[in-house]
Amino acid sequence: MGDQHDIHDDSEHYLDGFTRTLAEVSATGRRLTREELKARRTLGEQAADAGHGLRALVVAHLAATRAAWPAGPGSAESSLATLAAVEQAIDAFAEGYERAQRLTVRREEAARREFIDDLLYGRSDLGRLAERAERFGLRLSRAHAVAVAEGPSVYVEGGPVARRVEAAVLARFDSRSILLTTKNGRLICVAPGDEDEILLYFAKHAYAATGAAGAALRVAIGRPQHGAGGVVQSYEEALAALEMAARLDLAGPVLRASDLLVYPVLARDRQALVDLVSHTLGPLTKARGGAVPLLDTLGAYFDSGCVAAEAARRLSLSVRALTYRLERIHQLTGADPSDPTHRYMLQTAVIGARLLNWPNRPL
Known part of the structure; x- marks a missing residue:
């Protein structure tokens, strides 16, 4: 009244x-x-x-x-x-x-976009950023984690995929504690760090909304981080995980930055990595057909948990053919993939080869 x-x-x-x-x-x-x-x-x-x-x-x-x-x-x-x-x-x-x-x-959209840019790039005063965050439903005093979805096409704010994912997530969870947006053609979800189910639900519906092209979609989740700067850290971890997954051809559906911490460690000392790959896997170049088939064999063998039958299935080979390849690797390198004492060195070298894009790129 x-x-x-x-x-x-x-x-x-x-x-x-x-x-x-x-x-x-x-x-x-x-x-x-x-x-x-x-x-x-x-x-x-x-x-x-x-x-x-x-x-x-x-x-x-x-x-x-x-x-x-x-x-x-x-x-x-x-x-x-x-x-x-x-x-x-x-x-x-x-x-x-x-x-x-x-x-x-338009003013509200501009203010929201400016806030998102400042939040993800950490360009604003953290105290002021925390005050602005409350207007958009985030309490930066608590821990937050960021999920980033990168697909075969560019995602835009207000586009059909972004709208479908946002509608699904906000219909299920409290919208006051979640921020969904796009940045540089990617879908982004910021959620409380102790509510992992929100980010997994976001990933699920990002795949569903992408449709037939979902096979080319990757979703990465950064670790929960505290404070106003925590969102930036988690976001950057998710981006780094996506980049690492692309370089190593890691499969999803969800990649966690916490599970990929070993890769930046390996890549940090490039010269040591080059020496490891050259010394351990260099002899594979002497094989008929070059190093690539044997390198793929090692990758499939380790990715399948060193189960020969599963590795053979992934490579569309018979178990006998796979076993022959493993024996050939042993002959060339002197390292036996089935021997636990040699396995770690070989697997680390295989990861290094992926990071260095060897043998496609010379060491």
Whole structure:
């Protein structure tokens, strides 16, 4: 009731000059002037900025029309002119109202995008960033984790995939603690660090929304990190995990930065990695057909948990053919893939070869 009273109290302001114009139109049959239409648009903008609902204001215009309608019989031309003036006035008022709303939405979108950029890049004062975060449902005093989905095509804010994923996640979980957005063509979900199920649900629906192209989608999750700078750290970990997965051709569906910590450690000392790959796997280049088939064999063997039958299936080989390849690797390198004492060195060298893109790129 209070809102209705407020609108009623303010209606005289938003109806300023309306009834006087109707009286002139009824008497002369003229149309509204350019200045009168401009005034109606301005009043519509002011009403939107003040937070009033358009429906109630249109009703107020119609009520004023009824009250100002000329008494007694009148010509049809006069009535039609009055109705046309009412239509013009309300249309101009609604145009101004909607224009103000669009400007407000654009300002909100710009503020949200600026906040997201500052949040993911850590470019803003952390204290100020925490204050702004509350407006968008995040309490940066707690730990947060970030999931990043990278697909075969670019994801855009408001696009069909982004809308479907956001609708699914927000329908299931509390929207006040989740931020869903896009950045550099990727889908991003920021969630409380102790609610891992949100990020897994996000990943599930990112695959579902991507459709047939979902096989080319990768989703990486950074580790939960505390504080305003924690979102940046988790986001960067997720990006690094995606980059590492692309280099190593790691399969999903979900890649966790915490599970990939060994790879940055290996890549940190490039010269040591080059020496390991060259010394351990270099002899494979002497094999008929080069090193690639035997390197793929080692990769499949280790990825399958050193189960020969599973590795053979992945390579579309017979178990006998796979066993022959493993024996050939032993002959060339002096290291036996089935021997636990040699396995770690070979597996680490295989990972190093992937990181260095060897033998496609010379060491």
